[in-house]
Amino acid sequence: MDPILAFADWLVYGIFGYEAGTHAGDALNFFVYDVIKIFVLLMTMIFLVSYIRTYITPEKARKFLGERTGIQYNLMAAMVGVVTPFCSCSSVPIFIGFVGAGVPLGVTFSFLITSPMVNEAAVAVLGGSIGWAATAVYVISGVLIGTFGGYIIGKLKLEHLVEDFVYKTFIGEGLDPETMAWQERRDWAWGETKDIVLKVWPYILIGVGVGAIFHGYAPEGIMAQYAGKDNLLAVPVAVGLGVPLYSNVMGLIPIAESLIGKGLPVGTALAFLMSVTALSLPELIILKKVLKPKLIMYFVAIVATGIIITGYVFNLIL
Amino acid sequence: MKIEILGSGCAKCRTLEANVREAVKEMAIDVEIVKVDDFAEIAKRGVMVTPALVVDGKVLLNGKVPKVSKIKKLLAR
Numbered sequence: 001m002d003p004i005l006a007f008a009d010w011l012v013y014g015i016f017g018y019e020a021g022t023h024a025g026d027a028l029n030f031f032v033y034d035v036i037k038i039f040v041l042l043m044t045m046i047f048l049v050s051y052i053r054t055y056i057t058p059e060k061a062r063k064f065l066g067e068r069t070g071i072q073y074n075l076m077a078a079m080v081g082v083v084t085p086f087c088s089c090s091s092v093p094i095f096i097g098f099v100g101a102g103v104p105l106g107v108t109f110s111f112l113i114t115s116p117m118v119n120e121a122a123v124a125v126l127g128g129s130i131g132w133a134a135t136a137v138y139v140i141s142g143v144l145i146g147t148f149g150g151y152i153i154g155k156l157k158l159e160h161l162v163e164d165f166v167y168k169t170f171i172g173e174g175l176d177p178e179t180m181a182w183q184e185r186r187d188w189a190w191g192e193t194k195d196i197v198l199k200v201w202p203y204i205l206i207g208v209g210v211g212a213i214f215h216g217y218a219p220e221g222i223m224a225q226y227a228g229k230d231n232l233l234a235v236p237v238a239v240g241l242g243v244p245l246y247s248n249v250m251g252l253i254p255i256a257e258s259l260i261g262k263g264l265p266v267g268t269a270l271a272f273l274m275s276v277t278a279l280s281l282p283e284l285i286i287l288k289k290v291l292k293p294k295l296i297m298y299f300v301a302i303v304a305t306g307i308i309i310t311g312y313v314f315n316l317i318l
Numbered sequence: 319m320k321i322e323i324l325g326s327g328c329a330k331c332r333t334l335e336a337n338v339r340e341a342v343k344e345m346a347i348d349v350e351i352v353k354v355d356d357f358a359e360i361a362k363r364g365v366m367v368t369p370a371l372v373v374d375g376k377v378l379l380n381g382k383v384p385k386v387s388k389i390k391k392l393l394a395r
Contacts, residue, residue: 057381058366058367062366092357093357093360093365094366094367096358096360096361188382195330289357290357
């Protein structure tokens with residue numbers, strides 16, 4: 001038996017004396033189990049990926065991608081997006097740094113689409129709550145949406161819809177990351193872990209709390225009744241709901257888990273989470289500094305279509 | 319000496335600025351501290367991950383916020 005589950009059972013049913021199968025007992029058990037599992041995974045994943053990240057900087061990625069076009073470079077850019085740090089405050093400098101240095105627009109977009117969607121913190125929380133099969137689906141879809149989305153934007157020849165100053169910016173060399181000792185890498189990775197966990201823990205606790213209440217008290221199958229697979233509108237509505245919702249996605253994942261438990265199809269839940277991360281209003285507003293509104297519309301339309309297709313496909317096969 | 323702090327106003331950028339000001343105060347050196355928050359200007363210096371610390375046009379740090387003692391060592395060089 002899962003040792004964390006054993007601990008949660010022991011604590012809630014043994015020490016606190018709740019009865020298994022009651023609303024309060026189930027809710028509390030869900031809360032304890034999820035919180036411990038998510039935090040253990042979160043810290044491990046962030047530390048490992050941050051350590052690897054000290055070797056892969058955006059500067060190196062830019063050199064590696066170069067000025068070549070072809071769908072394989074879109075795929076590589078999307079994969080680089082998985083391992084590079086992402087915060088909406090660095091998306092614009094990275095965009096300018098890539099495009100200004102000659103990385104093709106479509107390849108840059110592959111990076112830009114996948115980067116916020118797939119990151120180690122989201123992967124850890126997804127794995128800890130919804131499970132690894134759905135997490136793999138999420139990661140692979142995120143990379144594919146970035147790859148094809150960027151490829152299409154490249155094919156549409158939209159370079160004129162980027163603000164002119166981006167092309168006129170002379171790009172410097174930046175800092176050479178090769179010189180770090182392993183202790184420095186370790187310290188940096190630990191610093192990142194602390195930073196991220198300190199930033200997301202309240203969202204996760206609230207998310208798991210809301211999820212736990214739903215898990216314990218909502219009637220079985222309630223989501224299947226209103227947003228089941230046969231309701232074709234559910235996926236687009238879920239994607240639409242995700243755009244203005246820029247609450248921290250880490251908190252929404254455990255809520256999505258409890259909704260799945262009550263019958264929400266996994267594809268619909270994943271589409272919702274992807275939309276929250278990939279299409280957020282603050283992000284789009286920041287991008288307005290470098291993209292003309294028409295290109296932002298293309299970006300939103302292409303990514304939203306990709307996410308909706310993903311939702312339908314996984315509702316069919318999962 | 320001219321110190322530039324590059325960043326678009328995220329929490330880490332503010333911490334870096336505070337740490338740099340503290341380091342400069344402790345070292346009692348005469349420097350000019352400038353905040354750069356324009357994206358084009360940040361990109362021009364070759365920086366893609368903020369916050370970054372630029373001294374006399376040279377990028378010393380990017381993407382991290384070191385402690386005051388580390389900044390003092392960097393500036394002493």
